[in-house]
Amino acid sequence: MKRILILILLCNVGLYAQTDWERWEAKEVSYQSNAAENHEHEYVSGGSGFILSALKGTYSFFISDLDGDNCPFSPTCSGFFIQSVQKTNIITGALMFADRFVRDSNLFKSRNQYKLVIHNHLYDPVENYLLKTESVKFNFEK
Amino acid sequence: MKNKIKYPIILYIALLFLISSVKGICQNNVSEINVLTLENRLMFGNYLYKEHDYLRAINEFHDYLRFENNDTIRFKAADCFHKMGRLDEAADNYKGLFFNSTLMSEARLAYIKSKFDERQFASFRNLVVQKTNFAEKYTHEIFRLKNITYLLDNTFLPERNEFIESFPQNYRTDIENFYNRKLHPEYKSPVYASILSAIIPGAGKIYTGNIGDGITSLLFTGVLSYLSYTNFDNDHKTRAWVFTGLAGYFYAGNIYGSAASAHIYNADVNFTYKSDLEQFLNSVNYFLPEFGFLK
Numbered sequence: 530m531k532r533i534l535i536l537i538l539l540c541n542v543g544l545y546a547q548t549d550w551e552r553w554e555a556k557e558v559s560y561q562s563n564a565a566e567n568h569e570h571e572y573v574s575g576g577s578g579f580i581l582s583a584l585k586g587t588y589s590f591f592i593s594d595l596d597g598d599n600c601p602f603s604p605t606c607s608g609f610f611i612q613s614v615q616k617t618n619i620i621t622g623a624l625m626f627a628d629r630f631v632r633d634s635n636l637f638k639s640r641n642q643y644k645l646v647i648h649n650h651l652y653d654p655v656e657n658y659l660l661k662t663e664s665v666k667f668n669f670e671k
Numbered sequence: 672m673k674n675k676i677k678y679p680i681i682l683y684i685a686l687l688f689l690i691s692s693v694k695g696i697c698q699n700n701v702s703e704i705n706v707l708t709l710e711n712r713l714m715f716g717n718y719l720y721k722e723h724d725y726l727r728a729i730n731e732f733h734d735y736l737r738f739e740n741n742d743t744i745r746f747k748a749a750d751c752f753h754k755m756g757r758l759d760e761a762a763d764n765y766k767g768l769f770f771n772s773t774l775m776s777e778a779r780l781a782y783i784k785s786k787f788d789e790r791q792f793a794s795f796r797n798l799v800v801q802k803t804n805f806a807e808k809y810t811h812e813i814f815r816l817k818n819i820t821y822l823l824d825n826t827f828l829p830e831r832n833e834f835i836e837s838f839p840q841n842y843r844t845d846i847e848n849f850y851n852r853k854l855h856p857e858y859k860s861p862v863y864a865s866i867l868s869a870i871i872p873g874a875g876k877i878y879t880g881n882i883g884d885g886i887t888s889l890l891f892t893g894v895l896s897y898l899s900y901t902n903f904d905n906d907h908k909t910r911a912w913v914f915t916g917l918a919g920y921f922y923a924g925n926i927y928g929s930a931a932s933a934h935i936y937n938a939d940v941n942f943t944y945k946s947d948l949e950q951f952l953n954s955v956n957y958f959l960p961e962f963g964f965l966k
Binding site: 621623624625626627628630631632634635636637638639640642657658659660661662663665667 | 726861883920927937942
């Protein structure tokens with residue numbers, strides 16, 4: 530029984546493994562402006578900042594870096610969480626992250642409300658979720 | 672034999688003479704032509720202006736104006752600054768035509784437009800009311816510009832009929848449409864969206880038009896709530912509390928997200944209104960006359 534279970538587990542891993550050849554094939558050069566995440570926001574100072582940065586580092590090292598650049602959004606969900614905590618507080622940031630997590634898991638993939646930026650990432654900045662109509666940004670601005 | 676050698680030499684010398692003389696004439700002609708005449712500068716400046724190469728057109732116009740006084744060219748130079756968005760320089764150049772010029776009224780109108788383009792609408796309205804550097808010939812156009820500012824900034828709107836009647840008859844329907852959109856924007860209430868999501872998770876998102884996100888929220892919260900219920904029911908306390916915590920977390924996140932979604936919707940309404948209005952106003956040149964001398 531144990532052997533069968535291990536076999537099923539291994540088969541599952543094989544089935545759901547990332548197909549790397551699609552990701553690393555030759556691609557057209559894009560000259561669009563880069564909406565790369567602002568890494569200076571990814572690490573937060575202070576006590577809670579240390580915990581968050583440690584969490585982010587652990588997540589990046591053990592999951593994100595191995596899994597590859599799979600988040601469809603820019604900034605990525607982890608970056609979004611760090612930025613949202615930095616721009617608001619830990620409770621609001623956590624709520625914003627919960628909302629982002631659900632939107633990322635959208636079963637219908639209806640994502641027409643987002644603008645596309647480089648590498649076909651969906652532009653979804655933290656500023657849009659601060660509950661201020663004036664701070665909403667539709668296009669990438671430096 | 673001697674002649675056979677002589678003729679080619681004579682021919683060669685004759686050819687050399689001919690070529691050198693032609694070259695000499697050509698050089699003389701080229702050196703005599705001065706391409707940098709005032710007329711050529713003006714023609715080239717006008718060409719650049721038509722091609723929307725305003726930066727280089729200004730240089731040509733300024734070189735021309737060092738020797739000739741021409742109000743049209745002064746106006747064109749100011750217009751180049753205006754079109755490039757260098758509004759302070761444009762205003763200063765228009766001011767040079769305010770007195771003793773045939774284009775006095777046009778320059779004053781263009782000056783007022785440059786002030787309008789600064790987008791400081793409160794100070795612009797003061798400028799119009801105080802009639803500073805006012806062009807009496809274009810009173811209607813200037814007051815119309817003042818009325819347009821009410822559509823563009825966040826102040827109150829003037830009385831409807833008086834406002835709409837200041838615009839030409841054939842554009843009044845469009846203006847009334849923008850007036851209504853400004854007066855009653857089709858906003859979604861963030862509070863209402865939050866309340867809807869508190870009653871039925873995801874309903875607030877559906878209310879703001881994000882149907883997929885709304886249904887996903889409902890499923891997330893629903894499945895986690897169901898798992899917590901069944902685990903409590905089967906006395907798996909630890910797991911039940913974990914699922915309850917997660918359900919509560921996503922439930923709260925969904926309420927927050929619905930309010931944020933309403934704000935994004937409202938920002939989109941504002942953005943669409945402003946871009947539609949700007950597009951319309953540009954298409955009618957802000958109801959200002961197009962000056963023939965600029966063509």
